Amino acid sequence: MTSNQPFHTSFCASRLLLAVFLGCVFFASAEKKSAAAKSAPAPLRGVDALSLSQRRAFLRGTLADWRLDTDDHRGIAPPPIQKPYAADARRLDLIAPDKFAVGSMSVREAIRERRSRRDYSDALFSLEELSYLLWATQGISKLERDEDGELLAQYRTVPSGGAKHPFESYLLINRVAGVAPGLYRYLPIEHQLLVIREGAELGTQVTAACYGQSFIGEAAVTFIWAAIPYRSEWKYGSIAEKIVALDMGHLCQNLYLAVESIQAGMCAVMGYNQARMDALLGLDGENEFVIYLAASGKIR
Numbered sequence: 001m002t003s004n005q006p007f008h009t010s011f012c013a014s015r016l017l018l019a020v021f022l023g024c025v026f027f028a029s030a031e032k033k034s035a036a037a038k039s040a041p042a043p044l045r046g047v048d049a050l051s052l053s054q055r056r057a058f059l060r061g062t063l064a065d066w067r068l069d070t071d072d073h074r075g076i077a078p079p080p081i082q083k084p085y086a087a088d089a090r091r092l093d094l095i096a097p098d099k100f101a102v103g104s105m106s107v108r109e110a111i112r113e114r115r116s117r118r119d120y121s122d123a124l125f126s127l128e129e130l131s132y133l134l135w136a137t138q139g140i141s142k143l144e145r146d147e148d149g150e151l152l153a154q155y156r157t158v159p160s161g162g163a164k165h166p167f168e169s170y171l172l173i174n175r176v177a178g179v180a181p182g183l184y185r186y187l188p189i190e191h192q193l194l195v196i197r198e199g200a201e202l203g204t205q206v207t208a209a210c211y212g213q214s215f216i217g218e219a220a221v222t223f224i225w226a227a228i229p230y231r232s233e234w235k236y237g238s239i240a241e242k243i244v245a246l247d248m249g250h251l252c253q254n255l256y257l258a259v260e261s262i263q264a265g266m267c268a269v270m271g272y273n274q275a276r277m278d279a280l281l282g283l284d285g286e287n288e289f290v291i292y293l294a295a296s297g298k299i300r
């Protein structure tokens with residue numbers, strides 16, 4: 001018994017110590033969880049939830065060295081360069097860039113004449129004209145692959161930070177020869193149109209989502225560009241959102257010049273309701289969302 005005494009005492013003491021230790025661990029982790037819950041920011045739906053200084057910080061970009069804090073640097077595989085689609089989805093062939101006869105106006109003349117135009121005729125775009133506008137805005141001019149066929153780099157007709165091209169081009173089509181009115185998506189890799197849904201009713205909904213600007217829903221073709229920010233975030237981390245915004249401007253300016261070069265008209269559009277436009281396209285509004293639109297058509 002006496003020989004067991006010290007053992008019993010030390011056994012009790014060690015159980016007590018273990019209980020105290022586990023208690024501390026439990027409380028520490030509970031506290032950490034509740035602190036994390038308290039500090040977890042509520043999801044932001046728009047920039048209106050940010051202060052003026054936060055909004056300006058977005059434009060200025062980071063002051064720290066951003067290059068190491070990226071998924072690219074962490075060795076995570078890059079996201080696809082184009083949004084996937086169902087294998088049985090209907091696709092329409094476009095006219096190949098080497099067959100274009102349209103768009104031979106000089107760059108100088110296109111720059112000089114470019115204007116935002118909102119008054120379109122009932123005339124149709126030809127399939128070649130639409131193909132040209134899509135190529136001019138998101139067309140792939142070069143794909144680099146390794147010996148196993150893995151994509152190394154992609155180059156398009158517009159510049160993009162790190163050649164990440166974080167956009168998908170949706171099209172509201174009302175008047176294109178040989179193409180039924182409806183909603184489509186451009187597939188740059190295949191240079192094809194993906195049919196999302198046919199029907200002329202979408203134009204009215206687009207106009208409503210654009211606060212009644214009817215030229216947008218009634219245009220021959222309205223480009224609705226969506227951003228997939230992770231394509232740029234993967235490579236550029238915290239500075240990516242600024243890059244996405246800069247990329248978008250390059251893309252739209254190419255459309256202005258290409259439209260001018262086929263003697264047609266267009267108008268860039270930021271006046272739309274974000275939630276309604278995302279819902280119209282079936283986008284989640286977080287990983288992919290509408291960022292800009294452009295109405296286009298033949299002019300009177």
Ligand SMILES: Cc1cc2nc3c(=O)[nH]c(=O)nc-3n(C[C@H](O)[C@H](O)[C@H](O)COP(=O)(O)O)c2cc1C
Pocket residue numbers: 114115116117118213267268269270271272
């Ligand atoms: C970011 C941006 C957003 C615009 N949003 C709209 C719009 O919602 N509706 C519209 O009618 N025009 C819109 N415009 C077109 C401008 O009103 C137009 O560029 C401006 O009046 C200058 O005319 P210009 O393009 O002919 O030089 C937008 C232009 C830009 C660059």
